[in-house]
Amino acid sequence: MASHLTPAIYSALCDRSTPNGYRLDQAIQTGVDNPGHPFIKTVGMVAGDEESYEVFAELLDPVIKERHNGYDPKTMTHPTDLDSSKLTSGMFDEKYVLSSRVRTGRSIRGLSLPPACTRAERREVEHVVVEALSGLSGDLTGKYFSLTQMTDQEQQQLIDDHFLFDKPVSPLLTCAGMARDWPDARGIWHNNEKTFLIWVNEEDHTRVISMEKGGNMKRVFDRFCRGLKEVERLIQERGWEFMWNERLGYILTCPSNLGTGLRAGVHVKLPLLSKDPRFSKILDNLRLQKRGTGGVDTAAVGGTFDISNLDRLGQSEVQLVQTVVDGVNYLVECEKRLEKGQDIKVPAPIKTFK
């Protein structure tokens, strides 16, 4: 935000407001209050509703372009593809890959986003989503745990399963007003098998997660796509839909999560490769990023890394998960070669939407 907001743009946009009354100062407040870090470039602004992305386009478009590797919302279109049957080689060597996971977010069209939503809107999001989820069946049958009505036992179980989310403490989120009225209308839904999980009204209307131990990314992605399509069908039956458009894909609160909003990743053991000086370059060329196993901003433990896709916008879900599958397979091959004392090669950079 600070890289793109000039006095001229501020002047042009500061009198505008979205139909619901959301204004520029609110959109940028989080970026004003959190100057950032020399090495880590945060986005510095949020959307309060779907229309923010149009009303404040003069500022959001260049921010989006910089964050998403040159994707130009003015001229390009984003491909959506949730046909998981197209995924190939989605089964990893489980001697190296410990777990597989895919997450995204979805917003309910017609209701304001977490920075701006009123209590009534937030409660309506909860109602719409929970009603739809109660219609899931088979391996997706599950239960909703409201944060305001959780029993101590339920809370302990959710903590033990590593499912419970806390009230946001990051000032990036609190300064944007996303923690207002906590824990009103917040909750967690998961299926009985604990492989499909949905957070309600945390940083987005919904965060959808498919996960399991081991290396069967194909099954994780199958369930992800199937679950998402089912939920979409169920809300459409009741006259609702997800926020989506051709320019920006799925609309979420943070501009960094536009497009697919998808992060597909694995926990993988790469003790030798991670010590090789070429590791970062290999990841870069494969369009992957590494995190510690505690998630974003944590350190790796015992040579085990969280490896996931870098990109979100400009490529489809199928393309991005395939990128992770191909990339992780390559990394595991490198690790095996290093174990045998063989040399490895830095792969050529793969093509992005450019």
Added chain:
Amino acid sequence: MPFGNTHNNFKLNYKVEEEFPDLSKHNNHMAKVLTKELYGKLRDKQTPSGYTLDDVIQTGVDNPGHPFIMTVGCVAGDEESYTVFKDLLDPIISDRHGGYKPDDKHKTDMNFENLKGGDDLDPNYVLSSRVRTGRSIKGFTLPPHNSRGERRLIEKLSVEALTSLDGEFKGKYYPLKSMTDAEQEQLINDHFLFDKPVSPLLTCAGMARDWPDGRGIWHNDDKTFLVWVNEEDHLRVISMQKGGNMREVFRRFCTGLAKIEEIFKKHNHGFMWSEHLGYILTCPSNLGTGLRGGVHVKLPKLSTHPKFDEILNRLRLQKRGTGGVDTASVGGVFDISNADRLGSSEVDQVQMVVDGVKLMVEMEKKLEKGEAIDSMIPAQK
């Protein structure tokens, strides 16, 4: 987070029960007073600057409170909040300020000559003396609501006023955003530097927005008169010194404030004040005088006497640790200050501190000699 008034109009599309906050787990003054009916009555109102009911109560909704400590749970965004949202704020003010009624009048008395004594508190026991208050500049909205433009203008006017002072009040302003490392180190060593608020009571009310823009600290060369600009209130004014001469601290306090007020008035920006509520500040708990006058005093024996708390109660005083609010006392040294803010004057409140501390020091001396203090225990003031 202050939202625009257009956003508040949008909320009116929803029914009262759909928007009414869930206060079932809350223990603060706002939660005790706000019913669904009252919410329904006030929710379509706004002050001239666009401050709404949800803005007033957000901090109390986000901070349910503590079983033992009653927080206020609401703030004012401007002077008019206290009239537009009277139906909510008057009962809260009454609860917080000992039954103060909506038609009561507050006494202001900043004439230090009216204080009797106060210059002879025993420095063997009274280690330091201090008086603080807050002031809001008329014509601007308050920290929960003000824009960057307003905050900067408040800073500009404050700096103009303060840097024009001379004599014992000659001093310097240190803006937070352009402080040198050396200046910062010095202010920390002097215990003058204030931090960005971290308490959710304040951050949920929007008071830390745009930090550190427009914020700073001014103090005189002697370091006995200090002003915070744009922290929790427009101005927080502090007079302090080592030893027990509360009279001198209060004289400097009143004189300095009078000089500052003169200068603001010249610019048509006097202090916010009303006959009913006295000096208008952000938090309803600081209405009236907004004054906390106190000492750090050694009372190792008295503080362990079973009647200590009762004595404090009767003297209308409160105790804190020497780190300030919510800290513990160290080595029998306590921070003792007035409990009241609204309904009695500055002179009244400082008098209570002076007389009360004098009495407690005498009690401490008696206890040192192994004598009883029962005959000295005062009647309820």
